[in-house]
Amino acid sequence: MALEKHRHIIMECVSCGLCQSNCPIYKQTNLESNSAKGKMTILFALLEGWLNWDEVAERMYECTTCKNCQATCLSGLDIPAVVEAARAELVKRGLGNKISAQLVENMQKTHNPFGEDPKARNRLKELAEA
Numbered sequence: 001m002a003l004e005k006h007r008h009i010i011m012e013c014v015s016c017g018l019c020q021s022n023c024p025i026y027k028q029t030n031l032e033s034n035s036a037k038g039k040m041t042i043l044f045a046l047l048e049g050w051l052n053w054d055e056v057a058e059r060m061y062e063c064t065t066c067k068n069c070q071a072t073c074l075s076g077l078d079i080p081a082v083v084e085a086a087r088a089e090l091v092k093r094g095l096g097n098k099i100s101a102q103l104v105e106n107m108q109k110t111h112n113p114f115g116e117d118p119k120a121r122n123r124l125k126e127l128a129e130a
C-alpha cells in the first residue's frame with residue numbers, strides 16, 4: 001500500500017498543532033481533524049486498523065495540498081505527500097472524489113470540464129466574430 005511508504009512521516013508528527021493556524025481548511029471549518037495534525041492522527045488510526053478507508057475519505061479530500069503546514073512544521077513534514085498517497089489509495093479502493101470523477105468523465109465525453117455541449121462554444125465563437 002502506497003500509504004505505508006509514508007508511515008514514517010505519520011509517525012514523526014508529534015501533534016504539536018503548530019501548523020494548525022496556517023491551514024486554510026482548518027480556518028474555514030474549525031475542525032482539528034481537518035488540520036495536518038488531525039489528518040496524521042486519522043491516518044495513524046487507519047494504519048493501525050482502528051478506522052476504515054471510507055471513514056477517512058472526506059478528511060483526505062478536504063486539503064488543498066498548499067504545503068502551508070509543511071512550511072510551518074519545525075520538522076518540515078511533507079503532509080501533502082501523505083495526503084496524496086492516501087487519496088491514491090482511496091481511488092484504488094473505489095472511494096475517489098465524486099466531483100473529480102465527474103470532471104474527468106465530462107472531459108472525456110465533451111472535452112469540457114462542465115459537460116457543456118461543444119457546439120455551444122462554437123456558437124459563442126461565431127457570435128464573438130460576428
Ligand code: SF4
Binds near residue numbers: 026
Ligand atoms: S496542505 Fe492541507 S493540511 Fe496542510 S495546510 Fe494546506 S490544506 Fe492544510
Ligand code: SF4
Binds near residue numbers: 017040075079
Ligand atoms: S505536522 Fe508538524 S507542525 Fe503539524 S502537528 Fe505535526 S509535527 Fe506539529
